[in-house]
Amino acid sequence: MVERIKETKETKKMNKDEKKKIEAYIHCRKCIDELPKDKSPQEFSAIEVGYTADGVLIWCKRHDCKITHLDNNFKYKEAVDLLMDYWDSIPDEAKPELHKALESLGV
Numbered sequence: 372m373v374e375r376i377k378e379t380k381e382t383k384k385m386n387k388d389e390k391k392k393i394e395a396y397i398h399c400r401k402c403i404d405e406l407p408k409d410k411s412p413q414e415f416s417a418i419e420v421g422y423t424a425d426g427v428l429i430w431c432k433r434h435d436c437k438i439t440h441l442d443n444n445f446k447y448k449e450a451v452d453l454l455m456d457y458w459d460s461i462p463d464e465a466k467p468e469l470h471k472a473l474e475s476l477g478v
């Protein structure tokens with residue numbers, strides 16, 4: 372349960388500072404395709420966000436579909452994908468050991 376905190380000038384500024392950290396908003400593709408000309412994506416979005424057993428699910432209420440599921444390990448998986456992009460430049464003699472280490476991590 373989220374505790375409500377009385378908004379003061381200080382908390383208002385803190386909230387604005389937190390919002391500035393957003394680098395890209397998450398939207399439903401279908402909603403963006405249907406976006407009315409007089410509305411912004413923020414005004415038109417109909418999103419529900421909730422915890423799942425292994426992450427956070429973002430759901431479009433309008434289209435009743437999943438927008439994305441942010442797995443608890445999504446940053447970790449992105450790092451592994453990045454490593455795979457450079458796999459060919461890793462010395463061949465290091466690959467078996469690295470492969471074994473990655474397997475032991477379950478990736």
Ligand SMILES: [Zn+2]
Nearest residue numbers: 399402431434
């Ligand atoms: Zn939608």
